[in-house]
């Protein structure tokens with residue numbers, strides 16, 4: 001007996017049964033119902049029954065009475081055999097209800113191609129394999145039969161099995177922004193790597209904020225066949241904040257400077273007000289610091305000396321006294337503390353090297369259609385990101401607006417630079433654009449992410465937001481994301497958010513909890529309806545991707561080497577490590593995650609090799 005339609009519920013969902021094989025969730029089938037032009041259906045629920053698991057049991061949840069009756073009228077014998085039952089959903093529209101009793105068969109690729117593969121791989125991003133399509137592998141044309149190889153932890157790289165998923169990225173022009181989400185270890189980073197690989201191959205310029213130092217594409221994935229390998233080196237650059245990229249102090253707005261300073265430690269509201277009074281339009285780092293220092297001197301030692309200097313015509317002293325009177329009038333007694341608070345925060349940020357660099361390398365990379373990966377500790381990165389994104393956004397906006405409103409002659413005269421569309425990729429994005437808490441001020445970074453989520457489409461700027469916690473992400477931003485890759489998650493808050501923001505059904509959300517790493521749903525306005533996907537094998541791997549138990553073997557001898565090197569770079573802290581991280585890696589000849597560096601420093605402290613100094617900034621590891 002073949003597969004038969006044994007009942008219908010709604011116009012678009014029917015039950016099918018067979019005693020020949022098990023059904024696979026998401027599998028595609030064709031119902032030979034001529035009245036409806038042989039509709040294509042997708043399996044959305046499956047179940048098996050026999051006399052040990054009777055229909056009356058709880059498992060029979062998906063059954064309805066008429067279906068039970070139909071089963072026996074179509075010749076199935078529940079006492080004697082195992083019956084596989086599935087609920088299927090029609091893909092597309094129907095003119096009439098499906099005829100009960102119709103036969104069901106497996107499709108050939110050509111029959112479902114128009115639904116499953118709307119774009120040719122060279123016109124889209126080949127991200128993986130559509131789940132439930134493995135039976136179609138044999139009917140795939142040669143040119144798409146092994147373009148999405150797979151990977152299994154315990155086996156290694158595997159041939160493609162199923163229909164490749166090719167994402168039509170041209171449509172992101174109308175439906176912008178992506179979210180990659182899922183619980184720990186669910187395959188987000190891996191999936192993001194694959195996404196970036198595909199985009200790099202299409203030469204889409206991207207700026208990637210990489211707080212975990214894991215986005216490096218120089219190492220070929222272990223065991224990858226030669227003909228599947230790809231060299232990404234010319235497509236990307238890595239830049240460290242404070243060493244390769246930074247900000248020009250004079251370009252910072254008050255809000256940006258304040259946010260940068262608060263990455264050292266939160267600013268109090270008095271500090272914010274003091275900053276607003278002291279920082280003036282044309283201030284350089286030096287002029288600003290001089291003002292701060294002079295003011296502190298006056299607050300500590302009185303105005304005497306400065307008054308003498310003013311009477312001699314000293315402009316700096318005149319200015320300092322003027323500011324002093326203003327701050328005293330506007331802020332009162334707390335000013336000295338606020339000034340010194342601003343002072344050491346500024347010193348601290350300065351020590352990262354951020355003011356010694358500019359953002360030219362980022363501009364140049366984007367102009368060359370490259371991907372630029374920005375690294376730093378997350379606190380600094382999340383404020384730096386706001387400055388950078390804003391800067392690039394303004395450049396692109398200026399160019400597009402000028403195209404729309406000015407003549408070519410005027411554009412030339414004003415010297416407006418041609419600037420390409422680009423994408424912004426943010427890992428840990430809930431830290432960059434967190435959900436609003438009542439009474440809290442919006443940081444410049446969150447502001448610009450929200451702005452791009454709403455206005456980016458006009459300018460060809462797309463966001464790719466990666467987060468483990470979608471329910472902690474800014475709600476406005478999330479609502480503007482059109483394509484979501486959803487990996488395994490168990491968190492009930494996140495599941496609730498996902499349920500609200502996608503078309504996933506209750507049953508699909510339940511399945512999500514049990515997804516293996518690397519499997520996800522893609523819910524997208526571009527796609528029309530959700531698809532389940534297995535991400536393809538990545539062509540590259542993170543340089544510090546290691547089984548932690550293999551890593552254990554490296555401890556001991558290499559740890560001594562690391563300790564020796566670390567001693568040379570003291571004092572070290574959360575704030576300045578980024579400056580030396582590359583050099584430290586070079587000296588020990590491998591990439592050490594910052595977490596491991598701090599663990600080693602902590603170990604060195606415990607064994608009395610080095611000391612800890614508690615500064616207002618937090619821990620500093622210093623020489624003994």
Ligand SMILES: Nc1ncnc2c1ncn2[C@@H]1O[C@H](COP(=O)(O)OP(=O)(O)OP(=O)(O)O)[C@@H](O)[C@H]1O
Nearest residue numbers: 151152183184185186187188189190517518535536
């Ligand atoms: N597409 C895939 N195919 C096979 N295995 C995969 C795939 N994606 C992920 N994995 C496996 O799952 C592991 C964890 O994936 P990944 O590092 O991407 O998780 P994550 O979601 O980023 O977790 P975290 O939130 O902790 O960073 C990988 O190291 C790999 O072994």
Ligand SMILES: [Mg+2]
Nearest residue numbers: 185188189190
């Ligand atoms: Mg990760």
